[in-house]
Amino acid sequence: MAEERPQYKVGRLRRALAEDPRTNELGIEVRVRDRDVHLTGEVACEERRRAVVEVARENLPGHEVYDELTVARIDGDTAEERLP
Amino acid sequence: MITIAAVGDVHLDEAMRGQYRERLAGLPDEADALLLAGDLTKHGTVDEGRVVAEEFRDLGVPVIAVLGNHDHHSDAQKEITELMRGEGITVLEGEGTVVDCPGGRLGVAGVKGFGGGFAGKCATEFGERETKDFVRHGREAAEALGEALRGLDADLLVGLTHYAPVKETLTGEPPEIFPFLGNYLLAEALDDSGAALGVHGHAHAGTECGVTAGGVRVRNVALPVLRRPYALYRLDGAGGG
Numbered sequence: 001m002a003e004e005r006p007q008y009k010v011g012r013l014r015r016a017l018a019e020d021p022r023t024n025e026l027g028i029e030v031r032v033r034d035r036d037v038h039l040t041g042e043v044a045c046e047e048r049r050r051a052v053v054e055v056a057r058e059n060l061p062g063h064e065v066y067d068e069l070t071v072a073r074i075d076g077d078t079a080e081e082r083l084p
Numbered sequence: 085m086i087t088i089a090a091v092g093d094v095h096l097d098e099a100m101r102g103q104y105r106e107r108l109a110g111l112p113d114e115a116d117a118l119l120l121a122g123d124l125t126k127h128g129t130v131d132e133g134r135v136v137a138e139e140f141r142d143l144g145v146p147v148i149a150v151l152g153n154h155d156h157h158s159d160a161q162k163e164i165t166e167l168m169r170g171e172g173i174t175v176l177e178g179e180g181t182v183v184d185c186p187g188g189r190l191g192v193a194g195v196k197g198f199g200g201g202f203a204g205k206c207a208t209e210f211g212e213r214e215t216k217d218f219v220r221h222g223r224e225a226a227e228a229l230g231e232a233l234r235g236l237d238a239d240l241l242v243g244l245t246h247y248a249p250v251k252e253t254l255t256g257e258p259p260e261i262f263p264f265l266g267n268y269l270l271a272e273a274l275d276d277s278g279a280a281l282g283v284h285g286h287a288h289a290g291t292e293c294g295v296t297a298g299g300v301r302v303r304n305v306a307l308p309v310l311r312r313p314y315a316l317y318r319l320d321g322a323g324g325g
Contacts, residue, residue: 024127024154027288027308042288042308047099074107076312078114080087083281083301083319 006032009060013037016059022051028069030056040068086187086240089114089145091314092121092285093306095154096135105139107313112144114316116185120173121285121305122152122196122246125164133164141171146183148174150194152246152286176244178228180236187320191238193277195229197247197270197284198222201263222247226269233277240319241279245270246286252294253304254287271296280319 004012009032017025025048028041037060043049049069056065089111094104111118120140125132133155140147149168151161165175174181176194183190200206200222209219225247233241248254248266257265265287274282275298282302292309294302305315 021127024157044095044307045100045103072308073311074104074307074313076310078089078110078312078314078316080114080316080318083317 009037013056013059016055017052020055023048023055025052028052032060032063035063036066037063038066038068042070042072044072046071085318085320086185086190087115087316087318088117088119088190088242088281088283089314089316090119090121090283090303090305091307091310092152092246093123093288093308094120095123095126095307096139097126097132098135101135101139104313108143111314115145116187117146117148117183117190117192118143118314119192119242119244119283119305120147120149121244121283122150123154123285123306124149124151125155128155128157128160128164130158130160130163130167133160133167136164137167137171137173140168140173146174147172148176148181148183148192148194148244150176150196150244150246152196156196176232178225178232180232182236182238188239189237191233191236191241192244193229193232193236193241194244195225195232197225197229197245197249198267199247199264200267200269202251202266202268205263206268207263222267223269226267226273229270230273230277233273233279241277243270243274243277243279243282245282245284248284248287248290248302248304249274249282250294250296250302253284253290253292253302255291256289257287265290271298271300271302274298274300274302281317
């Protein structure tokens with residue numbers, strides 16, 4: 001069987017990340033180049049980051065998954081905006 | 085003056101219990117009400133709904149919410165709504181509520197909203213049944229928002245949605261998915277009802293500030309956009325858009 005094209009690998013993994021109950025992440029960017037898979041985007045906590053990497057490894061066995069995800073920060077100052 | 089705190093897309097589950105609530109202690113000193121712009125849960129389960137209800141109860145300010153698409157994922161939106169209402173949180177879907185604040189009466193109407201796209205580049209109720217159902221759901225949500233806003237007797241009107249009424253606040257998201265992120269009919273509802281502000285979530289990679297064609301300010305308060313526990317908007321109670 002012919003090797004799945006990288007474009008379809010990207011589409012399939014993005015669907016899996018959105019639909020797999022361990023992740024349900026809709027905003028993860030996936031890039032595939034040869035056997036390298038790069039994941040970028042933001043998740044809410046370290047646990048969800050691990051879940052995204054796990055689902056990616058399961059869906060693309062034999063690939064090297066690179067975790068370039070970031071964990072969201074919500075500790076900014078709550079300065080108010082005045083709307084006249 | 086009326087000060088509104090707002091946030092959306094907190095996506096709480098059991099693992100995040102308590103982490104967000106600890107950031108809300110200052111609310112009574114800062115705001116007259118807290119608006120929640122949907123996607124309060126991760127998977128829309130009853131258990132996650134219970135976490136949401138317990139995280140946002142007894143905060144010392146009225147809490148007014150709409151649900152988002154994640155909160156519908158497990159078909160438990162009714163149970164989640166009831167759990168939240170049981171803890172004193174107002175959950176709106178095509179309804180409005182008025183809060184008496186020291187600076188005037190704040191009227192908030194809310195709907196989840198839906199996709200459909202933006203004027204000139206939107207889907208229409210034509211063709212397959214599935215397409216018509218999709219587009220109709222967006223139109224009916226916007227109609228419900230307009231009706232709820234017009235039914236409010238208040239000094240300041242705010243429209244609360246999960247989906248975006250304008251595309252400016254989607255800046256940063258891929259344009260190809262805009263039709264799944266918002267619907268311009270929501271903006272028309274804000275414009276036609278004299279709202280002073282539209283608040284939404286949903287677009288994690290979007291931008292905080294936008295404005296409708298009629299000049300109503302729109303704010304995307306999705307937590308990943310804000311990068312702070314909540315936004316604070318201070319408005320005068322004269323209303324108008």
